[in-house]
Amino acid sequence: MSDAMQETGAVLEARKAYNETLRIKADQTRATWFPITIMILLIALPLLQFTGNYNYLLHMVLLTASYVALASSWNILGGFAGYISLGHNVFFCIGGYFAGMLVARYGWSGIALAPLAGLVAALFGYVIGLITLRVRGPSFIISSIALVMIARLLFDHWKFVGGANGVTLPPTELSVQWAKLPYYYAMLFIAAFTVWCSYKIKHSKFGLGLRALSKDEIKAEAAGIDTRFYKVTAFALSAFFVGMVGAVWGEYLTYIRPSIFLVILIAAYMVLMCILGGKGTIAGPVIGAILLTAFNEFFVATMGASELNILGTGVIMAVCLMFFPHGIVGSLARKGRLPRILNWD
Amino acid sequence: MEQIIQVAVLGIGLGGVFALMGAGLSLVFGVMRIVNLAHPSLIIGGAYLAYWGFRIYGIDPLIMLPVCALVLAATGVLFYKVFFERDAKSATYSEMTVLLTFAIAMIVEGALGAAFSNTQRVTSPSYATDAFFIGNVFIPKGQLYAGITSIVIIGLLAAFLKFSRLGYAIRATTQNREAAALLGVNVNMVGLMSFAIGIGLAGAAGALTSFVFSFFPAKHWEWVAVLMSLVVMGGMGSILGTVVAAFSLSIVAAFVGTWIGSTWSTMTFFLALFLVLLFRPQGLFGEKPELV
Amino acid sequence: MSDFLTIKGITAGYGDGPAILDDAKMTVQEGKVHCIIGPNGAGKSTMMKAIAGMLPLRKGEITFKGENIAGLRPDQMLRRGIAFVPQERALFPKMTVRENLRMGGYILNDDKALSSRIDEIFDRFPILRERADQHAGTMSGGQQQTLAMARTLILRPDVVMFDEPSLGLAPKIVREMFQIVRLIADTGVTVLLVEQNAVMGLRHADWGVVLDLGRTLFEGPSAEVLADPRIQELYLGGQKVA
Ligand SMILES: Nc1ncnc2c1ncn2[C@@H]1O[C@H](COP(=O)(O)OP(=O)(O)OP(=O)(O)O)[C@@H](O)[C@H]1O
Ligand SMILES: [Mg+2]
Numbered sequence: 031m032s033d034a035m036q037e038t039g040a041v042l043e044a045r046k047a048y049n050e051t052l053r054i055k056a057d058q059t060r061a062t063w064f065p066i067t068i069m070i071l072l073i074a075l076p077l078l079q080f081t082g083n084y085n086y087l088l089h090m091v092l093l094t095a096s097y098v099a100l101a102s103s104w105n106i107l108g109g110f111a112g113y114i115s116l117g118h119n120v121f122f123c124i125g126g127y128f129a130g131m132l133v134a135r136y137g138w139s140g141i142a143l144a145p146l147a148g149l150v151a152a153l154f155g156y157v158i159g160l161i162t163l164r165v166r167g168p169s170f171i172i173s174s175i176a177l178v179m180i181a182r183l184l185f186d187h188w189k190f191v192g193g194a195n196g197v198t199l200p201p202t203e204l205s206v207q208w209a210k211l212p213y214y215y216a217m218l219f220i221a222a223f224t225v226w227c228s229y230k231i232k233h234s235k236f237g238l239g240l241r242a243l244s245k246d247e248i249k250a251e252a253a254g255i256d257t258r259f260y261k262v263t264a265f266a267l268s269a270f271f272v273g274m275v276g277a278v279w280g281e282y283l284t285y286i287r288p289s290i291f292l293v294i295l296i297a298a299y300m301v302l303m304c305i306l307g308g309k310g311t312i313a314g315p316v317i318g319a320i321l322l323t324a325f326n327e328f329f330v331a332t333m334g335a336s337e338l339n340i341l342g343t344g345v346i347m348a349v350c351l352m353f354f355p356h357g358i359v360g361s362l363a364r365k366g367r368l369p370r371i372l373n374w375d
Numbered sequence: 376m377e378q379i380i381q382v383a384v385l386g387i388g389l390g391g392v393f394a395l396m397g398a399g400l401s402l403v404f405g406v407m408r409i410v411n412l413a414h415p416s417l418i419i420g421g422a423y424l425a426y427w428g429f430r431i432y433g434i435d436p437l438i439m440l441p442v443c444a445l446v447l448a449a450t451g452v453l454f455y456k457v458f459f460e461r462d463a464k465s466a467t468y469s470e471m472t473v474l475l476t477f478a479i480a481m482i483v484e485g486a487l488g489a490a491f492s493n494t495q496r497v498t499s500p501s502y503a504t505d506a507f508f509i510g511n512v513f514i515p516k517g518q519l520y521a522g523i524t525s526i527v528i529i530g531l532l533a534a535f536l537k538f539s540r541l542g543y544a545i546r547a548t549t550q551n552r553e554a555a556a557l558l559g560v561n562v563n564m565v566g567l568m569s570f571a572i573g574i575g576l577a578g579a580a581g582a583l584t585s586f587v588f589s590f591f592p593a594k595h596w597e598w599v600a601v602l603m604s605l606v607v608m609g610g611m612g613s614i615l616g617t618v619v620a621a622f623s624l625s626i627v628a629a630f631v632g633t634w635i636g637s638t639w640s641t642m643t644f645f646l647a648l649f650l651v652l653l654f655r656p657q658g659l660f661g662e663k664p665e666l667v
Numbered sequence: 668m669s670d671f672l673t674i675k676g677i678t679a680g681y682g683d684g685p686a687i688l689d690d691a692k693m694t695v696q697e698g699k700v701h702c703i704i705g706p707n708g709a710g711k712s713t714m715m716k717a718i719a720g721m722l723p724l725r726k727g728e729i730t731f732k733g734e735n736i737a738g739l740r741p742d743q744m745l746r747r748g749i750a751f752v753p754q755e756r757a758l759f760p761k762m763t764v765r766e767n768l769r770m771g772g773y774i775l776n777d778d779k780a781l782s783s784r785i786d787e788i789f790d791r792f793p794i795l796r797e798r799a800d801q802h803a804g805t806m807s808g809g810q811q812q813t814l815a816m817a818r819t820l821i822l823r824p825d826v827v828m829f830d831e832p833s834l835g836l837a838p839k840i841v842r843e844m845f846q847i848v849r850l851i852a853d854t855g856v857t858v859l860l861v862e863q864n865a866v867m868g869l870r871h872a873d874w875g876v877v878l879d880l881g882r883t884l885f886e887g888p889s890a891e892v893l894a895d896p897r898i899q900e901l902y903l904g905g906q907k908v909a
Contacts, residue, residue: 555770558745
């Protein structure tokens with residue numbers, strides 16, 4: 031009897047494994063054309079400027095692209111490694127200030143500085159990670175909030191960078207018609223690059239290690255994964271992309287100020303976009319960013335008040351967490367209903 | 376010398392209020408393993424209640440305190456029922472609940488902001504701006520009353536936990552949930568009660584806060600990090616640890632504020648948090664080296 | 668057999684997982700010491716949890732004094748006189764010994780009775796009186812185990828279940844634990860215990876149960892179990908090597 035049971039068990043296991051390979055095979059026919067087509071359309075979008083003033087549209091795409099990049103990079107630490115950070119806007123701020131100060135002082139280009147700004151943010155991420163990643167779960171989340179408060183205090187009182195008033199950056203010399211274009215393309219590129227990198231990371235040995243440690247850090251350690259190195263590196267990587275976005279964003283706005291980077295709402299958006307779309311998936315943060323930016327714009331346009339905006343964001347977040355903890359992509363994938371064009375994993 | 380006593384006295388007064396704020400938070404964490412990021416926003420809720428009680432009916436905030444505590448305790452029960460009673464067993468429970476409380480904090484902040492605008496408020500009973508001297512030591516009455524009230528409430532809480540039947544059940548559930556259930560403790564009920572008491576304490580702290588600090592809906596973010604630092608330092612879930620951390624750090628912060636500059640006094644809490652993470656991740660009174 | 672406590676056909680598992688126990692059973696005789704042995708992962712702890720009501724039964728029958736008690740909650744079991752000490756971590760480490768004992772009588776809800784019962788326990792286990800105001804977590808392993816076992820007696824149960832009371836204890840202390848078990852049985856309390864050290868456990872028990880792969884392979888008077896050559900080979904001999 032018991033032997034028979036074991037045999038049935040073994041058969042079932044084999045069947046499961048077989049189905050799994052089938053599923054993966056099916057996935058390999060994934061619709062790569064879809065994101066590529068969208069990219070081409072977005073690259074061509076500014077041609078509209080020849081026919082009229084589409085600056086608002088370009089601004090919205092740019093804004094969405096920046097959130098896509100922010101959410102996707104948050105996803106590297108929060109989605110893959112399972113360390114929820116509510117203070118990732120600190121690296122947004124670091125990138126923005128690093129590039130912004132060089133722009134203000136020496137007239138350099140923020141866009142050209144973006145990779146360097148990213149590196150600086152990554153360096154900070156690495157060092158901070160060495161300290162805060164010593165604890166998991168709630169303690170880590172708390173330390174990330176404290177990080178924002180520390181950064182806010184420092185930047186608000188740092189005379190060199192203009193304190194709470196910040197620094198004004200020289201506006202671009204391009205005509206109104208084309209002024210947005212450099213930032214538009216830069217942000218689009220950063221967003222695409224971030225998503226592509228997060229895909230590469232997820233499917234690398236490194237990404238596998240991250241996912242292992244997010245499930246059970248002790249077991250991952252026992253399996254020979256240098257968990258400390260892995261998670262600190264994930265932290266640094268995820269800070270890198272956020273820092274790049276910050277560099278471009280500051281120059282685009284033509285000013286840097288603590289209150290544009292270090293507000294809790296930005297950190298909340300990064301988390302919420304990932305959860306809404308599907309934490310740990312590739313397409314999830316992208317979809318979450320698009321939906322939430324659109325929702326936010328609609329909300330502000332119709333209701334105006336920022337208090338209601340905070341309230342609304344909180345309600346969406348609570349509803350998502352309680353009823354769709356796996357997000358749109360995650361929930362659909364679990365039911366096997368994810369449209370092919372959205373399966374980027 | 377007088378200045379040192381002076382600063383220490385101010386620190387102790389504030390320490391009492393922070394200890395009261397942190398105690399409720401710690402209680403909820405201990406029993407439910409929920410890091411309630413919404414706790415400070417609920418304190419602000421309590422502060423508004425006391426503020427309007429005073430503005431409209433002229434009720435002294437110290438008399439409003441039990442009302443605030445009861446109203447907030449009821450809110451706590453409501454939140455428990457709506458948000459936290461469900462699947463307490465899932466693996467990512469504690470992470471998910473942190474984010475959930477983050478969302479609740481935004482909901483509370485947004486609702487308070489929509490209702491009362493972002494104007495700074497402060498309740499102003501006569502003693503709030505009054506003070507007296509012992510020798511040359513200047514003691515503001517507002518802080519003194521708030522500090523004493525906090526210490527009394529914490530004392531009552533400690534006695535309740537130490538001697539009452541429910542107190543036994545709460546401590547037992549905190550230390551070993553499974554064993555408590557085996558001995559006949561209704562751990563769900565204990566969870567509900569811990570929420571009621573913990574959030575009720577937030578209401579009480581709010582009443583005191585209303586005349587010690589000026590406040591506005593978004594103010595809670597400033598406290599989130601401070602209070603959380605206290606809880607982590609105290610060793611997640613150790614109420615005693617939280618109280619000790621609150622008093623000692625508040626005193627240090629008072630000195631930092633006087634000698635280095637008042638903007639830096641809150642920095643004390645954050646730096647202390649990072650030092651603790653570096654050298655004693657389990658907190659001052661905690662035992663588990665890692666919190667998963 | 669007897670209508671004291673009947674356990675049979677027990678099938679149980681965790682969540683939607685596989686059945687860890689599959690049609691397990693055991694015979695229980697009033698006032699005797701019963702020892703469940705079996706290799707790691709055999710399902711011994713699971714069996715205890717299933718009987719104690721910590722794990723829902725998928726199938727099976729548990730009757731106690733003529734009443735069907737399968738599917739009751741742990742506290743309901745406790746009220747009917749069946750107490751359980753789980754494997755490891757049964758105590759409240761930051762409560763004093765006295766407070767731990769008070770928790771043992773939590774469902775009594777009667778302060779006076781509780782205090783006098785705690786005094787009785789102190790009379791039977793003087794070491795606990797000595798340590799009455801010490802935090803349980805700071806005591807030695809043997810003392811902690813004594814406290815955990817003594818705590819079940821507060822409610823004057825008819826049946827007590829101990830999951831590996833000897834875990835992590837030095838041999839000399841293990842012998843003391845078994846003496847305590849014997850003392851408890853001598854007062855008429857029925858004991859069910861799980862033991863890794865099968866030979867040792869069976870020597871101190873009246874009845875032996877061999878559990879493996881979630882099924883009861885064999886049960887009988889412990890002397891017979893000890894003497895059975897197949898069991899010696901599979902479950903007793905290998906154990907000295909491991
Ligand atoms: N909480 C749990 N959730 C899921 N599976 C569990 C759980 N506890 C035990 N198991 C599984 O049930 C099986 C039997 O475990 P059990 O603890 O009953 O064994 P045991 O005989 O007590 O072993 P040991 O001598 O190691 O204590 C094991 O395969 C184990 O992995
Ligand atoms: Mg076991």
